[in-house]
Amino acid sequence: MLSKRSQTLGESLTLAITALANDLKAKGEDVLSFSAGEPDFDTPQIIKEAAIKAIEQGCGKYTAVAGLPSVLEAVQFKLKNDNGLSYETSEIITNVGAKHSLFECIQCLVEEGDEVIIPVPFWVSYPEMVKYSGAKPIFVYTDEKNGFKMTADELKNAITSKTKILMLNSPSNPVGSVYTKDELKALAKVLEGTNIIVLSDEMYEKLCYDDFKFHAFASVSEDALKRTVTINGLSKCAAMPGWRFGYMASKNKELNAAVKRLQGQSTSNICSITQHAATAALLGKANEDVEKMRIEFQKRRDKACELLSKIDTISFYKPEGAFYLFINISKLQKDSMKFCQQLLEQKKVAVVPGVGFGMDGYFRFSYATSMDNIIKGIERISDFIQNYKA
Template structure:
């Protein structure tokens, strides 16, 4: 009865683990959850005020599919100010979160049999979106010693006549690694002379540590700009996960027009109130709130690293951005699902198996929670590992 297309989709493992943890909490279990991929900070007040004002002014009608001019101009200004990118308003569209941006891009670009290169470990939804579009995910393993990032040589080797897209995520989920400008230049050089588009997922752009620089892929060269779809939103760097504000920008006018048609026949415009609320965030009016959040995440990262470094038989990459640890447990258990299930059962700690990110023998731990819970949860994990038997 169901379409074949719908049956290829697997449930998001991060959402499934989070739902299970919440269900156990509701039953009275003392669960510490490190599974959620969202800031635990409240949305900045200036954003809330903009939403309230929009509601009071009666701004609840339909808008143009791409969004109101004010929010499109705010996105345009943000991309110019933060990333040095010049886009016309007609080259920008707002979406129901950056996940929606990615989904619509992939649906409008990928045909049956098209190959999409995805560096691994990857965010869980990338390959599922490609499969839904009847494309073929092609994985390139980023080595741990290289911060789990792919190299230009690996990319060149993976390209075939069927390659349609490359998906890049920097700072990355689940690792927190950031591609340097030199690394992006090397990747961009490989793509010159091809028709391969690049979906650049830059959701964690402002959550960076130790003064590590960030460069948008589209800013690398004119060629990179022409082949890029810059995707971003406010779920992470604006503490607005449930508001569902994402956007894309591309010089490929055919793509933007196709996405508008697809969105026009599915969601129409995104929530009108969310559009108004996003404007101050995009205009930099809550930068201090974001900076306070970033500093707190860096402190939490450092607390977590200190504890994790003392646990025998595991290792962890030091995140440069985002708010995740990707912990290597392969010396004690290669089956990450088995490990995580036992951890939740015995120590009441929820983390996400690495297999969901394309790399078994690891788990992802979100430190988007309090210092106290990080310490308490990692103590439980240390105790669990100390007595672990496969």
């Protein structure tokens, strides 16, 4: 009854674990959840007000598929101001979240016989989107010591005549590592002379800690700018996950036209109210709130790292960005699903098994929750691990 394509799609493990934890909570269990992929902060007031004003002024009509001129100009401003990138508004398309930007690009670019390079661990949706297109995900296993960042040599070894896309994510989910400018330049150099398109997922851009600076892949060279689709959104960095706002910017005219056709025949424009709210965020009106959120995340990261480093059977890479820790439990248990189920059942702590990110023997701990929860949760994890029998 179903198409072969739709049968290849797996369920999102992150959403599944969150649902399970919510079920237990609804039954009155004292569950502490560290599975969230979204900030626990509310959307800044100034963004809400922009939406309310737009509703009152009657913004409820269809807009152009790519978005209103005002929101496209706001994205253009943001990319220039924050990243030093110059795009025409005709090179920008707004989408229903960055997930949708990625999905549309992949569906428009690849098909059976094509290869897409995905560094492991990856954000859960990348391989599923690639498989849905008919193309083949090529997994590149990276080194934990290096924050699981793909090196130029690893990239070089993965490229074949069939490679069409490289998926890049910095700051990364699930590790929280951030590529330095030199690391990005080294990757860009390997790609020179190829037709490979980079989908650069920059969702966690504003959540970088200490002295770590974010660099957009398209900003590292002229060649990188031409081959990159810069993908970003406001779910994480403006606490707007439910508003569903993402965007893509690309110099590739053919791709932009194809995405507009696909979007025009499926979702049409994104929610018009969201476009007005996003405009306020992109113009920097909520920057103070975003900075407060970033500072709070940094404090939580520091606390979580301090407490977790006291458990000597586990290890982790101290993240430079995002709001996750990717914790190595392979000395205790290779089967991450089993470990996470036991942890949820026995200690009522929800974390996401590494297998969902392509790496068993790990789990992802999200610190997008209160400091109190983090302290209590790590106490429970520590207790669980001390008495752990595989």
